[in-house]
Amino acid sequence: MNTADTMQSTEKFATPYIKFDKNQLINLQYALNKELLRTNKRGAYASSTIIGCNTRKYHGLLVAPQPQLDMENHVFLSTLDETVLQRDAEFHLAIHKYPGLFHPKGHKYIADFSSDPIPYWIYRVGGVVLKKEILFSSDIDCVMLRYTLLDAHSPTTLRLMPLLAFRNYHSLSKANIYANKKYEDIPNGIKLRLYSGYADLHLQASKEAEYVSSPDWYYNFEYPKEQERGYPFQEDLFVPGFFEFQIKKGEEVVFSASLEEMKPRTLKTTFNKELKARVPRNSFENCLLNSAKQFIMERDKKTEIVAGYHWFGRWGRDSFIALPGLTLVTGHAEQCKAALNTLAAQMKNGLFPNMGNSYNSVDAPMWFFWTLQQYSEFTDTEVKVWLTFGAKMCAILEAFRKGTDYNIKMQENGLISAGYPGVALTWMDAIVDGKPVTPRTGMAVEINALWYNAVCFSLHLAKAAEDEKFVKQWEDLPALISDSFVKTFWSEQKKYLADVVNGNDKDWSVRPNQIFATSLPYSPLDEQMKLEVLEKVKNELLTTRGLRTLSPKDASYKGVYFGDQKTRDAAYHQGTVWAWLLGHFAEGYLKLHGAEGIQLVKQLYEGFSSTMMEHGICTISEVFDGDPPHRDEGAISQAWSVGELLRIGYLIKQAESFKP
Numbered sequence: 001m002n003t004a005d006t007m008q009s010t011e012k013f014a015t016p017y018i019k020f021d022k023n024q025l026i027n028l029q030y031a032l033n034k035e036l037l038r039t040n041k042r043g044a045y046a047s048s049t050i051i052g053c054n055t056r057k058y059h060g061l062l063v064a065p066q067p068q069l070d071m072e073n074h075v076f077l078s079t080l081d082e083t084v085l086q087r088d089a090e091f092h093l094a095i096h097k098y099p100g101l102f103h104p105k106g107h108k109y110i111a112d113f114s115s116d117p118i119p120y121w122i123y124r125v126g127g128v129v130l131k132k133e134i135l136f137s138s139d140i141d142c143v144m145l146r147y148t149l150l151d152a153h154s155p156t157t158l159r160l161m162p163l164l165a166f167r168n169y170h171s172l173s174k175a176n177i178y179a180n181k182k183y184e185d186i187p188n189g190i191k192l193r194l195y196s197g198y199a200d201l202h203l204q205a206s207k208e209a210e211y212v213s214s215p216d217w218y219y220n221f222e223y224p225k226e227q228e229r230g231y232p233f234q235e236d237l238f239v240p241g242f243f244e245f246q247i248k249k250g251e252e253v254v255f256s257a258s259l260e261e262m263k264p265r266t267l268k269t270t271f272n273k274e275l276k277a278r279v280p281r282n283s284f285e286n287c288l289l290n291s292a293k294q295f296i297m298e299r300d301k302k303t304e305i306v307a308g309y310h311w312f313g314r315w316g317r318d319s320f321i322a323l324p325g326l327t328l329v330t331g332h333a334e335q336c337k338a339a340l341n342t343l344a345a346q347m348k349n350g351l352f353p354n355m356g357n358s359y360n361s362v363d364a365p366m367w368f369f370w371t372l373q374q375y376s377e378f379t380d381t382e383v384k385v386w387l388t389f390g391a392k393m394c395a396i397l398e399a400f401r402k403g404t405d406y407n408i409k410m411q412e413n414g415l416i417s418a419g420y421p422g423v424a425l426t427w428m429d430a431i432v433d434g435k436p437v438t439p440r441t442g443m444a445v446e447i448n449a450l451w452y453n454a455v456c457f458s459l460h461l462a463k464a465a466e467d468e469k470f471v472k473q474w475e476d477l478p479a480l481i482s483d484s485f486v487k488t489f490w491s492e493q494k495k496y497l498a499d500v501v502n503g504n505d506k507d508w509s510v511r512p513n514q515i516f517a518t519s520l521p522y523s524p525l526d527e528q529m530k531l532e533v534l535e536k537v538k539n540e541l542l543t544t545r546g547l548r549t550l551s552p553k554d555a556s557y558k559g560v561y562f563g564d565q566k567t568r569d570a571a572y573h574q575g576t577v578w579a580w581l582l583g584h585f586a587e588g589y590l591k592l593h594g595a596e597g598i599q600l601v602k603q604l605y606e607g608f609s610s611t612m613m614e615h616g617i618c619t620i621s622e623v624f625d626g627d628p629p630h631r632d633e634g635a636i637s638q639a640w641s642v643g644e645l646l647r648i649g650y651l652i653k654q655a656e657s658f659k660p
């Protein structure tokens with residue numbers, strides 16, 4: 001595709017798109033709610049707030065997988081405290097939250113900050129003007145910080161003090177007697193490992209620096225975001241010592257923290273080479289493109305999608321939904337196929353692993369067909385898709401037809417029923433006190449819309465590939481499914497679709513799950529029904545940040561997503577807005593309204609531009625409050641949010657190209 005190339009060239013030399021002024025940076029209430037994220041293709045990342053004060057246990061300058069320990073990320077280097085020494089005076093540039101206070105308050109020295117193409121800060125301390133840049137390596141687990149002394153009127157020394165955690169990113173570090181305080185000298189630095197089983201951490205500078213060993217624990221760092229979310233929020237960090245070096249006006253020094261030993265003499269070259277390869281974050285589209293890359297993990301010959309940052313891992317459902325936008329729209333079909341192959345190899349009993357090794361998603365297999373549909377369309381490889389993935393597709397269809405885990409089985413009317421009490425199998429899977437908030441046991445509307453689409457798409461591919469055996473076995477089913485779908489879910493009186501049908505019980509809660517019957521390539525609804533569904537969703541669920549998960553007219557509606565986990569989960573699918581759903585609203589709307597629908601969809605799409613400075617800088621959050629002003633909440637960067645926005649941008653361009 002040429003879309004990505006077009007986007008990447010946009011505004012290449014424009015003014016920085018993301019920029020904050022000094023008044024915003026010294027306002028802690030404002031600045032501590034703005035977070036940065038940089039990742040690499042191995043699943044590692046660096047993250048903090050825009051003033052460098054960690055507010056989450058998930059923040060850190062070097063957070064990386066340790067597959068020899070578990071399947072999750074681990075915080076190695078929590079932060080790096082800088083101190084400018086000049087004329088016997090010390091100026092501390094860091095900021096930390098401790099019980100009852102922030103100390104030191106280095107943010108007051110920040111004169112300038114931008115996130116394009118990498119985060120950089122300019123500090124003014126008396127006559128000293130120091131620039132700091134952070135670059136996270138694309139290929140190895142390494143973060144590099146470049147310090148440039150832009151101005152100084154007397155000899156200047158820079159002191160760097162690493163604060164280490166060496167712990168799983170879901171946990172917190174506490175002072176203990178087991179931490180290994182030993183270190184080894186390496187070129188221009190040291191390497192150390194606090195606990196056995198971990199990789200070594202290498203701390204090095206591009207110039208010779210004096211290392212002073214002074215091992216000690218620093219106590220009671222506080223993470224306000226964890227406190228808000230109802231989790232433990234205090235941590236102790238280990239300081240092995242500090243590095244000091246003189247820096248002259250105009251001089252650049254690069255400091256690296258890496259799980260591999262670096263060559264100090266090449267650190268500057270490596271930094272510049274990586275920086276040159278970065279796509280600028282100087283437009284809304286370029287921010288989305290950069291963000292898309294951050295979810296794609298290529299490690300151990302597998303290609304996987306990280307569902308969201310900071311705490312989500314690899315989820316099957318999320319991967320399938322996010323893949324077309326993250327890979328196909330951006331011109332990386334080979335990554336899409338690689339991810340499909342990785343997930344297909346893990347299929348069992350017609351199901352895919354959803355979170356970790358749990359095969360508890362009834363919709364993930366159905367989204368697999370949709371992703372293949374998108375891949376087939378973008379690459380024009382229908383027959384090849386059937387030859388490559390046909391066996392897996394048949395296995396899923398047969399498993400659903402005959403019955404598989406969790407009571408997932410096709411009924412006599414051709415529709416899929418799934419689940420039993422206490423289990424949540426659809427994407428609305430929040431559980432409070434051991435019970436699903438939205439159980440949705442029985443025949444769920446989106447599962448059956450996806451099922452119909454999957455059967456029709458498979459028949460289309462089989463016919464193209466002249467697979468007469470498959471066609472003969474399945475060709476009578478679409479008519480049965482279509483007829484049953486309308487009879488089961490549609491209300492001629494209400495003019496919308498029931499959300500779940502279980503026996504004689506029909507749930508008429510107005511939810512967004514019905515929208516897929518308007519957007520999928522194959523739908524059992526006629527055009528008038530689709531128009532009615534879209535109008536219902538538009539009137540009660542549509543917001544500027546996506547679709548609400550429940551109508552505000554419903555007594556169970558919760559308009560704010562905030563508080564401890566129990567409170568948040570109770571609101572997760574009871575009114576909270578999800579951006580990813582907007583992709584299917586936009587697709588259904590454009591299909592039915594054509595050129596006349598472009599204005600609304602374009603307005604919704606471009607409206608997300610302001611979110612680039614609201615929560616996760618240059619990316620899109622997981623969820624938003626159902627009530628205005630629809631505040632960003634949840635994970636600061638979510639794969640299917642970004643993927644579906646990229647896909648909306650593509651759909652708009654396609655629609656505009658067909659305008660008369």
